[in-house]
Amino acid sequence: MDAESYTDLVPLIFIAVVFFTVAVGALYWSSKRGQLRDFDKQARTIFTDEEPEGEVSDSFPEKK
Amino acid sequence: MMPKSYNYNPYSSPSDAVKAELSEIDASIRSAAIFFVISAIGWLMLGTIFALLAAVKSHSPDFAGAYEFLTFGRVRSAHLNSMALGWASNIIFAVGLWIMARLCRAPIQHKGILLIAGIFWNIGLTVGVFGILGGDMTSVEWLEIPRYATPLLAFSYTLIGVWGVIAFRFRKGDHVYVSQWYILAALFWFPWLYVVAQVMIIWFPVRGVVQSVTNWWFAHNVLGLWFTPMALATAYYLIPKVLGRPIYSYYLSVLGFWSLAIFYNWAGIHHLIGGPIPVWLISAGIVASVMMVIPVIVVGINHHMSILGMHKQVWRSPTLRFVVFGAISYTLVSLIGSSMALRTVNEITHFTHFTVGHAHHGVYAFFTMIMFGGVYYMMPRLLKCEWPSAGLIKIHFWGCAIGITIMVVALQVGGWIQGMEMKNAEIPFLEIVQNTIPWLKARSVSGIFLTAGHCAFALNLFWMLFAAGALRAKEGPTLLVNKEKVNSIV
Amino acid sequence: MKNLPLLFCGIFFALAFSFVGLILTSHIQLGSLTQTTETLVPSDDDPTKMVVVEGDPLYPSQSVGLAQQGKLEYISLGCMYCHSQQIRRADFGADIDRGWGPRQSVARDYIMQDRVLLGTMRTGPDLTHLGGRYAGDAGRDWNHLHLYNPQIVSKGSTMPPFAFLYETRKIENNVSKDALVFPPGSEYGPEEGYEVIPTRRAVALVEYLLSLKINYSLPEAVIPE
Numbered sequence: 001m002d003a004e005s006y007t008d009l010v011p012l013i014f015i016a017v018v019f020f021t022v023a024v025g026a027l028y029w030s031s032k033r034g035q036l037r038d039f040d041k042q043a044r045t046i047f048t049d050e051e052p053e054g055e056v057s058d059s060f061p062e063k064k
Numbered sequence: 065m066m067p068k069s070y071n072y073n074p075y076s077s078p079s080d081a082v083k084a085e086l087s088e089i090d091a092s093i094r095s096a097a098i099f100f101v102i103s104a105i106g107w108l109m110l111g112t113i114f115a116l117l118a119a120v121k122s123h124s125p126d127f128a129g130a131y132e133f134l135t136f137g138r139v140r141s142a143h144l145n146s147m148a149l150g151w152a153s154n155i156i157f158a159v160g161l162w163i164m165a166r167l168c169r170a171p172i173q174h175k176g177i178l179l180i181a182g183i184f185w186n187i188g189l190t191v192g193v194f195g196i197l198g199g200d201m202t203s204v205e206w207l208e209i210p211r212y213a214t215p216l217l218a219f220s221y222t223l224i225g226v227w228g229v230i231a232f233r234f235r236k237g238d239h240v241y242v243s244q245w246y247i248l249a250a251l252f253w254f255p256w257l258y259v260v261a262q263v264m265i266i267w268f269p270v271r272g273v274v275q276s277v278t279n280w281w282f283a284h285n286v287l288g289l290w291f292t293p294m295a296l297a298t299a300y301y302l303i304p305k306v307l308g309r310p311i312y313s314y315y316l317s318v319l320g321f322w323s324l325a326i327f328y329n330w331a332g333i334h335h336l337i338g339g340p341i342p343v344w345l346i347s348a349g350i351v352a353s354v355m356m357v358i359p360v361i362v363v364g365i366n367h368h369m370s371i372l373g374m375h376k377q378v379w380r381s382p383t384l385r386f387v388v389f390g391a392i393s394y395t396l397v398s399l400i401g402s403s404m405a406l407r408t409v410n411e412i413t414h415f416t417h418f419t420v421g422h423a424h425h426g427v428y429a430f431f432t433m434i435m436f437g438g439v440y441y442m443m444p445r446l447l448k449c450e451w452p453s454a455g456l457i458k459i460h461f462w463g464c465a466i467g468i469t470i471m472v473v474a475l476q477v478g479g480w481i482q483g484m485e486m487k488n489a490e491i492p493f494l495e496i497v498q499n500t501i502p503w504l505k506a507r508s509v510s511g512i513f514l515t516a517g518h519c520a521f522a523l524n525l526f527w528m529l530f531a532a533g534a535l536r537a538k539e540g541p542t543l544l545v546n547k548e549k550v551n552s553i554v
Numbered sequence: 555m556k557n558l559p560l561l562f563c564g565i566f567f568a569l570a571f572s573f574v575g576l577i578l579t580s581h582i583q584l585g586s587l588t589q590t591t592e593t594l595v596p597s598d599d600d601p602t603k604m605v606v607v608e609g610d611p612l613y614p615s616q617s618v619g620l621a622q623q624g625k626l627e628y629i630s631l632g633c634m635y636c637h638s639q640q641i642r643r644a645d646f647g648a649d650i651d652r653g654w655g656p657r658q659s660v661a662r663d664y665i666m667q668d669r670v671l672l673g674t675m676r677t678g679p680d681l682t683h684l685g686g687r688y689a690g691d692a693g694r695d696w697n698h699l700h701l702y703n704p705q706i707v708s709k710g711s712t713m714p715p716f717a718f719l720y721e722t723r724k725i726e727n728n729v730s731k732d733a734l735v736f737p738p739g740s741e742y743g744p745e746e747g748y749e750v751i752p753t754r755r756a757v758a759l760v761e762y763l764l765s766l767k768i769n770y771s772l773p774e775a776v777i778p779e
Binding site (some may be wrong): 074086114122123125126129130131132133135136137138140141191199200201202203204205220232233240245247249252253256257260264270271272273274275276278281284289322325326329332333335337338340341342348407414415416417419420421486487488489493494498501504540 | 561562564565566568571572573574575576577578579580581582583584585587628629630631633634635636638639640642644646647648651652658659660661662663664666667668669670671672674675676677678679704708709710711712713714715716717718
Binding site for chain 2 (some may be wrong): 027032039040041044045046047048050052054055056057058059060061062
């Protein structure tokens, strides 16, 4: 590989760095906006009146 | 009656207009989900037949050797595409979209879109698989389907992806569950991967080995950004749902999701280690493959701690037998995979049956087992009746668990030996081939176990669908409610 | 994480990052590779720049004619799923020690191929340099017998038979010059009075196989003495 071909990559490396910064920025923004709090509440959203928390909802029948 | 902690949850809203019953949602997606389940099982059975043929041919090449349409290269590719696009994608559409609908807390709209998409998907795939056997395959791994069928697949997928985004956009309620991120992400990633790969390799081929780099970015990401997130979404939903207690650490699930998103899609280059591509690309792929340990351990901790203390309930639940088998397999196959990316290990395992064993470990022991579990949970809630036979569920479980274990062990031990022998130039190639035969025969034996499991599954499902009146079996699994509540069901 | 635009942003960039980093970079870095002569010499205008030698053949060469048609057969029958076409470097695996090729494969070796068939399985041997190991008429004959039924020349092989690429017909007057010559007393030979002739597909496929050769150096990959 010629060394020259690596210079062609500089614009792409630049784009990659921009993407990375955007990603980190988004993470920071989301944390500031409270997206990353209340995890306990979010974990409980799968339960409902019909299938509430605390009840096992699937099993083979008990042996008699 | 309503626990205080549910005040913010639309399910417990005092206003009936906002409250969305699970049973209502289930009813709205029922026909689409059942269509996809039936399609999936049809392709599973066809893919199993192709698998058996390919497995036997691998050690007994004269078996059905006179038929061109069944030659090993074609039947093996027909198997892969039937399973990857037929079984796996259809079951994702069934279970994944059902979970998405439930978590979006509103009965679904535009069910017709899903049905049309599903029909076109199956038509495209059927044409494609016949095309492979007929000799039109592309010989591009994971993209063997001929050009005349792939646009139909891309089109029907687009309909499904759009449906998923719309469902998410118009969700009710404030909170988003981890499964929804995984499903949304996968629905978005897959078409990007598929279209780029089709364009850059098949339609307007790029130069030389750039095709190979694109190919393995694509193929590995089908595993990592399509199958894996959908299976994880299912496991993250079902483990806490069945056990009735929330996931151990929601924070860990956020970490797991983003680390998977960042690292997984660089790992595909590990299929080209030692190959004619720039070393820096290979190194990047190896680093990413090793970094995958992070999300894998995170998910492993989360699942393990979530079931701590409830192992009995896990075993007693048909759903969780399959899901937890899958979750444990995820940790194992991923750690083995990260090791396979290390150069010293790769020097031995590359090009051998070890890789084939690893692929099945991931797609079957992890993905497929979890999706089996998803079907066992979903169907009673869609049809409002029980599975007819606990016995068939047990045959299914044991057939598949034993079968895949034999397969993975046989192929990886045999493959390791094969690789070690290949490194030694003194050993003639034919001798190495001969030494793999006992392991390949063990793989065929494993296929018998898997076939038995699949037959039990298909039988149970069709009995449930078409003999509904005969159900309410007192011996059947009580999957809808706890035993104590049986008498109070309407 | 409840915000759809934010979630979408993250999901998009996660894949964009690898798409740019892997696909676009290799497209740019490798897409500019061209054919070259086996060695380079300093340019007349600027001695620090290396250029191709005037009048020397350019490599890799493009596959044409019957060999190119044979490649379509290779693709259609799925040969790639048991055979690789890439030779690893000398101290990474025993590819060169096994005589599978005189040097490792590099990216430039594949630039003239419309479909690159690197392969990821070695159920059978690597084929990059098959035409170097089995050359000329002897190589042709070996390959036809091997394709017709691998057991004839590689007993114990697990490669499937491709007899459907051959035609068994009654001998008229004399044995055809294209007929396969079986080892005496071979159980795979045709009955008395019959001969086995390769169809055009088999002829093309064997020409393709014989065209697979790394008998040229490149500036970045020189065949050792």
